[in-house]
């Protein structure tokens with residue numbers, strides 16, 4: 191069986207999963223995107239947002255556009271080098287306005303993480319990447335528990351390893367776009383991506 195066939199089977203399993211509330215109410219499954227044969231990196235975000243939920247593809251909204259800009263600057267080819275997934279495959283949301291039904295994003299809840307985790311771990315196993323990139327604290331916690339925070343261990347600041355694979359944490363682009371507004375942090379983000387390119391390019 192090829193990697194793609196194994197991922198297709200896993201995706202089907204994931205499609206039929208309705209264990210948690212967001213699985214029952216999802217618009218689209220956001221399983222992952224990339225070429226499993228050429229990807230040297232599994233890139234893990236937190237969870238789909240509105241745009242991702244609409245398109246069924248990770249990192250296509252505001253954070254995704256920021257990420258794409260910085261991947262390009264670092265010389266990383268998103269389509270060829272990365273297989274992009276999230277810790278959750280369905281959008282975690284709250285109904286913000288009962289009248290209009292407008293939804294807003296919220297962080298993943300424990301039961302959602304527990305229900306979804308095995309899909310992420312299986313994706314890593316199938317793709318068998320050279321490197322795992324953990325984007326934001328939620329992704330970092332999903333593999334390493336609460337031992338670390340991105341601020342302390344991002345990029346080359348830590349020598350993380352997960353089951354024999356090198357892992358690198360980076361800031362989440364949503365944090366940089368919506369909260370930090372810091373040239374200094376954007377610069378660190380770019381430096382981390384350049385370091386990542388060097389790490390998987392060798």
Ligand code: URA
Pocket residue numbers: 235236237238239242247248249250251253254276364
């Ligand atoms: N943020 C994430 O963590 N993942 C996405 O797919 C989009 C935004």
